Amino acid sequence: MxxxxxxxxxxxxxxxxxxxxxxxxxLSFILNSGLEISGVSCDEKSxxxxxxxxxxxxxCAEVKKYSVKCGSDFGRVKICYSGKISxxxxxxxxxxxxxxxxxxxxxxxxxxxxxxxLTVSGCEDYFLVKGxxxxxxxxxxxxxxxxxxxxxxxxxxxxxSGKYISIYYADNSLNEAADFSKNIFEDVLxxxxxxxxxxxxxxGHMEMACLYPAxxxxxxxxxxxxxxxxxxxxxxxxxxxxxxxxxxHTWCSGADVGSWEDWLNETTAEWSMLxxxxxxxxxxxxxxxxxxxxxxxxxxxxxxxxDGSRPEGVHTKGTVLFYKLYKTFGAETIKSAIRxxxxxxxxxxxxxxxxxxxxxxxxxxxxxxxxxxxx
Ligand SMILES: [Zn+2]
Numbered sequence: 001m002x003x004x005x006x007x008x009x010x011x012x013x014x015x016x017x018x019x020x021x022x023x024x025x026x027l028s029f030i031l032n033s034g035l036e037i038s039g040v041s042c043d044e045k046s047x048x049x050x051x052x053x054x055x056x057x058x059x060c061a062e063v064k065k066y067s068v069k070c071g072s073d074f075g076r077v078k079i080c081y082s083g084k085i086s087x088x089x090x091x092x093x094x095x096x097x098x099x100x101x102x103x104x105x106x107x108x109x110x111x112x113x114x115x116x117x118l119t120v121s122g123c124e125d126y127f128l129v130k131g132x133x134x135x136x137x138x139x140x141x142x143x144x145x146x147x148x149x150x151x152x153x154x155x156x157x158x159x160x161s162g163k164y165i166s167i168y169y170a171d172n173s174l175n176e177a178a179d180f181s182k183n184i185f186e187d188v189l190x191x192x193x194x195x196x197x198x199x200x201x202x203x204g205h206m207e208m209a210c211l212y213p214a215x216x217x218x219x220x221x222x223x224x225x226x227x228x229x230x231x232x233x234x235x236x237x238x239x240x241x242x243x244x245x246x247x248x249h250t251w252c253s254g255a256d257v258g259s260w261e262d263w264l265n266e267t268t269a270e271w272s273m274l275x276x277x278x279x280x281x282x283x284x285x286x287x288x289x290x291x292x293x294x295x296x297x298x299x300x301x302x303x304x305x306x307d308g309s310r311p312e313g314v315h316t317k318g319t320v321l322f323y324k325l326y327k328t329f330g331a332e333t334i335k336s337a338i339r340x341x342x343x344x345x346x347x348x349x350x351x352x353x354x355x356x357x358x359x360x361x362x363x364x365x366x367x368x369x370x371x372x373x374x375x
Pocket of ligand 1: 245249265266269
């Protein structure tokens with residue numbers, strides 16, 4: 001996939017060329033509703049896309065679903081489009097740009113497979129996180145589902161690097177915070193690999209992209225080798241939060257994120273962070289984080305839904321449920337539950353509870369089972 005990208009103000013201009021392994025009679029795809037398509041061609045022949053539906057995919061901005069036909073089969077399509085981008089954690093500013101799957105800025109959910117290795121032109125003045133620059137073009141592998149593209153103007157980019165992490169940011173006010181965050185990251189990794197998960201870290205060099213001041217709220221997320229956040233943490237609590245929760249997802253993941261089962265990913269990641277706080281005597285941070293969850297929890301519905309959908313607040317609800325377990329059975333039980341989850345082949349609540357019972361944690365499994373249905 002080749003893409004020529006340029007930016008003006010808050011707008012994105014893209015010319016995307018997609019090649020298919022075999023010729024196809026038609027192509028359908030989705031694209032952010034805020035983007036206008038100005039031209040489509042199939043094997044150089046101009047075509048008129050039709051809009052089939054408008055909807056909001058889970059977690060994403062509103063999209064239009066298009067279909068393109070050309071009268072005969074084609075093996076290559078070129079789509080030109082431009083406009084403002086919406087969606088969680090999507091922003092275009094002069095110095096920092098973040099586009100991701102939630103903003104559906106590239107054609108996706110395509111009816112036919114195409115490789116997602118991007119060659120990006122038009123971004124010579126920028127640094128593309130996790131990209132490779134050959135002197136004129138950026139090369140970038142967009143994941144199967146993801147299409148994060150995080151770009152800093154080269155003249156503004158600041159980097160703090162450690163053995164396992166590079167932190168990128170574009171605002172001098174974050175110098176100290178980035179340095180501090182790097183040290184927290186290394187300490188967190190030490191705790192996770194030596195004590196909690198007792199597994200070597202094989203995730204490769206981590207890159208943390210900080211969006212401040214382009215974005216000032218919105219939280220953080222983790223992908224392979226990448227943490228995307230607002231700031232590296234302006235105080236210790238924030239630095240622990242972003243590093244320890246997001247890094248825990250290296251191990252704490254695999255349950256279906258689109259269903260209520262996502263409580264498993266989020267609760268085990270959050271509690272990995274809380275266990276780190278306990279181990280390193282950061283009890284004030286532990287207490288403050290628990291207090292925040294306790295306060296928010298009553299406003300959310302039960303974790304387990306009748307139709308399997310993902311209710312709001314599973315992260316908080318699950319953390320409070322584990323807190324109940326912690327108060328009754330102690331930190332070792334929480335560690336065991338997390339390790340059991342990490343070791344499961346099929347990451348479901350049913351399997352977790354069964355394995356906990358098999359390992360002599362029946363009472364704890366009972367508390368969890370009951371708590372999942374409670375408001
Ligand atoms: Zn998380």
